[in-house]
Amino acid sequence: MVDRDVFTAIGEPTRRRILDQLRSRECLVGELVESLGISQPNVSKHLRVLDQAALVRVRIDGPRRYYALDDHGLRDLDAWLAPFREIWADRLDALEQHLDETNKED
Amino acid sequence: MVDRDVFTAIGEPTRRRILDQLRSRECLVGELVESLGISQPNVSKHLRVLDQAALVRVRIDGPRRYYALDDHGLRDLDAWLAPFREIWADRLDALEQHLDETNKED
DNA sequence: GCCCTATATGCCTTGACCGGCATATGCCAA
DNA sequence: TTGGCATATGCCGGTCAAGGCATATAGGGC
Numbered sequence: 001m002v003d004r005d006v007f008t009a010i011g012e013p014t015r016r017r018i019l020d021q022l023r024s025r026e027c028l029v030g031e032l033v034e035s036l037g038i039s040q041p042n043v044s045k046h047l048r049v050l051d052q053a054a055l056v057r058v059r060i061d062g063p064r065r066y067y068a069l070d071d072h073g074l075r076d077l078d079a080w081l082a083p084f085r086e087i088w089a090d091r092l093d094a095l096e097q098h099l100d101e102t103n104k105e106d
Numbered sequence: 107m108v109d110r111d112v113f114t115a116i117g118e119p120t121r122r123r124i125l126d127q128l129r130s131r132e133c134l135v136g137e138l139v140e141s142l143g144i145s146q147p148n149v150s151k152h153l154r155v156l157d158q159a160a161l162v163r164v165r166i167d168g169p170r171r172y173y174a175l176d177d178h179g180l181r182d183l184d185a186w187l188a189p190f191r192e193i194w195a196d197r198l199d200a201l202e203q204h205l206d207e208t209n210k211e212d
Numbered sequence: 213g214c215c216c217t218a219t220a221t222g223c224c225t226t227g228a229c230c231g232g233c234a235t236a237t238g239c240c241a242a
Numbered sequence: 243t244t245g246g247c248a249t250a251t252g253c254c255g256g257t258c259a260a261g262g263c264a265t266a267t268a269g270g271g272c
Binding site: 029030040047065 | 248
């Protein structure tokens with residue numbers, strides 16, 4: 001169980017559900033257990049993976065642990081995605097240019 | 107082997123290497139085999155997964171198959187990422203506003 | 213039709229991971 | 243310090259996917 005990356009972390013449907021849930025507000029483990037309908041140890045394990053990928057962070061309050069979104073992980077994903085997004089942009093530009101030129105020919 | 111989603115597709119390091127490679131230009135299977143240094147059947151299998159996730163598309167030329175990036179898959183990923191990106195933006199806005207206000211207090 | 217090239221597919225083994233369960237840890241209150 | 247609550251961790255069994263290998267398929271040239 002080497003340090004997990006963001007790709008494998010978001011590869012699991014349950015973990016994506018956890019992230020979706022955390023979008024509205026930070027949550028206790030118990031709250032996630034209830035809303036997702038899965039066992040507490042399971043939630044804790046998934047949270048661990050998400051934490052290793054810097055997708056969530058913990059705020060400890062006595063015996064309780066509030067989990068919230070952490071930007072870093074998803075920013076990593078965004079950074080990986082960026083060069084591909086540029087390619088789309090280029091293609092859209094090329095398409096636009098092509099359309100402009102065909103318009104001129106009319 | 108149900109229809110694979112983009113998350114599991116990009117979860118595999120080798121498949122991300124394939125995508126990176128395809129960023130520059132479309133490639134034959136044999137070219138990927140050579141540049142990545144893995145077996146041909148392996149490359150074909152990974153390409154299959156990428157194709158199912160709409161991350162690549164094929165152009166058939168006789169016995170040869172040119173694989174190229176397909177926007178759709180990564181756009182799906184981008185769409186999933188979008189609501190999280192909004193949250194970053196909100197936080198940056200809030201931070202900026204906070205900094206502005208503290209500046210005024212000086 | 214036959215062979216060669218390019219690629220896909222099937223089988224098998226191994227390793228990783230998910231989920232369930234039991235249990236350990238940490239923290240607080242009385 | 244004892245008990246109880248909130249959460250983490252360890253172990254186990256089943257499942258699934260990755261890689262290696264052999265082989266099937268498809269197309270083109272002779």
